[in-house]
Every structure is written in C-alpha cells, then in structure tokens.
Amino acid sequence: MRLNSIKLETFPWQGTYFESVPVELQPLPAPGYRFAGWAGVENADSTVLTTALPEDQEITVTAMFEPDPGAINAIVITEINYHAPDAADPGDWVELHNGWNVPIDLSGWVFKDDQEAHHFQFQEGTVIEPGGYLALCSDKARFELQFPNVNQCVGDFPFRLGNAGDTLRLFDFTGVEVDTVSYKDSAPWPVEPDGSGRTLSLRDVAGENSAAASWTASVSATGTPGKANDGPPLESQNSLRFTSVSVAPDGVVTLMLPTTAGCRYSVQKSADLATWMDWRQVVGSGEDEQFKDDVVFLHSHRFYRAVESE
Ligand SMILES: [Ca+2]
Numbered sequence: 001m002r003l004n005s006i007k008l009e010t011f012p013w014q015g016t017y018f019e020s021v022p023v024e025l026q027p028l029p030a031p032g033y034r035f036a037g038w039a040g041v042e043n044a045d046s047t048v049l050t051t052a053l054p055e056d057q058e059i060t061v062t063a064m065f066e067p068d069p070g071a072i073n074a075i076v077i078t079e080i081n082y083h084a085p086d087a088a089d090p091g092d093w094v095e096l097h098n099g100w101n102v103p104i105d106l107s108g109w110v111f112k113d114d115q116e117a118h119h120f121q122f123q124e125g126t127v128i129e130p131g132g133y134l135a136l137c138s139d140k141a142r143f144e145l146q147f148p149n150v151n152q153c154v155g156d157f158p159f160r161l162g163n164a165g166d167t168l169r170l171f172d173f174t175g176v177e178v179d180t181v182s183y184k185d186s187a188p189w190p191v192e193p194d195g196s197g198r199t200l201s202l203r204d205v206a207g208e209n210s211a212a213a214s215w216t217a218s219v220s221a222t223g224t225p226g227k228a229n230d231g232p233p234l235e236s237q238n239s240l241r242f243t244s245v246s247v248a249p250d251g252v253v254t255l256m257l258p259t260t261a262g263c264r265y266s267v268q269k270s271a272d273l274a275t276w277m278d279w280r281q282v283v284g285s286g287e288d289e290q291f292k293d294d295v296v297f298l299h300s301h302r303f304y305r306a307v308e309s310e
C-alpha cells in the first residue's frame, strides 16, 4: 500500500495528517495478485483512492486483492553460473527473466540459496523490463571484467553457489517465494556447467525450471548473461507438444494438442513430476484437440504431458 508518497511495508503504521487535506491511497498488489476494489468507501471507482479524514470519526477502508492467474511465474531463474574455471571466473551469477508484459519492480525482493543465513536483498529501484534479463552477481567487479557489455547486473550476493548442487530461492518483498531451482552437478542435470565455464541454461524461458530436463549447457563458452539463452530447445519438430496452455480468470486451464488422425493419445497430469495420473484419452482426429481442467490455485504447480499410445 502506498499512502501519499510513502510505500508502507511494516504494519501497523502511524502518521499525523490534517483533516482538511485528503490522503491518497494506492494499492500495491504483491506479485501474483491484482487489485480487486475498495471496501468500506462509497464511489471508489478508481485504483487510487483519495479520501478526506473526518474529524473525530474512525473510518475503515479495505483494499481487496485477488489471485492474478496471468501473473504466475512472471519472474523466473533462467541461467546459473555455479562453477566457472579458476582461469576465467566471473564469480557465481544467476540470471533472472521477466516473462510478463509489464516492468517488474524487485525492490525489497530477496535471493537465498539453501541456507537461510545466505541472504541478498535487491536495492530500491531494481526493475526488470518486460521480456528483459538481470544478472545477479556474487562479484560484480569480476563479472564486469568478463562481461563489459552486460549492464543489467546487480550484486554482490554475499555467498557462493554450491559446486555440487544448491537450491536457489527468490522471494518477493512480502516474503512469498516466487521461484526456486534445485540443481545438481550430476545427471539428469547437465554436467558440463560444472567447471567448464558453460552455464546451466533454461532451454525455454516459459518451461518448468524446477525440472532437470528443462536445462542444458550453454552453447557459448561463458553463457549468455543479460540476454536470451542459446541452448537447443528440448523438442524436435516432430515431437508431441501442447501448442497452447492458458489459464482463464476463473482458473480453468485450457490445453491444445495437435493430433494425427487415428493415433491414440493419453494426457496425464501430475502435481510433482514424480507420480503421473491418467487424465484423458482421445483418438486423434487430425485436428487440434482441446482439454479443459478445473481451478488452478495460486502458487501451486500442476504439470501435464501427452503420450502417444498404441
Ligand atoms: Ca560455486
């Protein structure tokens, strides 16, 4: 919540205001939420609420927020440099990507590895533009020596990323976990980033970055901080894949699967990528088949896969 020009972050908050000067309240939704209206005031149509403070009278105004399905996974970890060779070491770094169509303000967000004490807070005014990338460095000076043309970088985070594996966690300013990746230096994770200079690179920025199969080694010898990854995509031209996955405001998920006439398909779903449940079976018509699933809850995961059966 913003009160006049002040961003309120600790509550309760107290201040002295004049009854003749209206105050201005602006809701600041946490990532993953959107503003849903004011309660307790009349004629509050606009997002920014200007209200007078009546003398000797208490007023209660409530800002209401609702989950915003379109905002899920707005910021994702897309690249990790956890073990560069000593001869050319820019320090451990992590790349973040804004997959959303509005700038995302990371002020007050926190980055941690698997240890609570390992903690880095983003400075006020750290913003990633729509489609943009940000390199988060453990040693910005060394990073800039190796990558003088990458100006979207911040640091230093005061810890190192494990050379055998680690868990990277990103939290928004309210403390909600926004993204997490637990990588390893052994299969099924790509092993090349362990000491060669190549980085762990997410194949598809819209892919599920908690799964090892979504990652590859960078083609570039030192990775691609601040720009799109260069690793090969997971699927070949001919493989089976959903051409669209969308979440409606009411939470209904719609998947589109191109089919070949006469082929049998099984669509399965999972909450953890470990156990898969058979969900739908269809015989292909040669056209796109549409599948609908019920409400998705915010900050929960659900995975779908399609399998061609005999
Ligand atoms: Ca390391």
Ligand SMILES: [Ca+2]
Residues within 6 Å of the ligand: 078, 079, 095, 133, 223, 224, 225, 226, 227, 228, 229
């Ligand atoms: Ca990159």
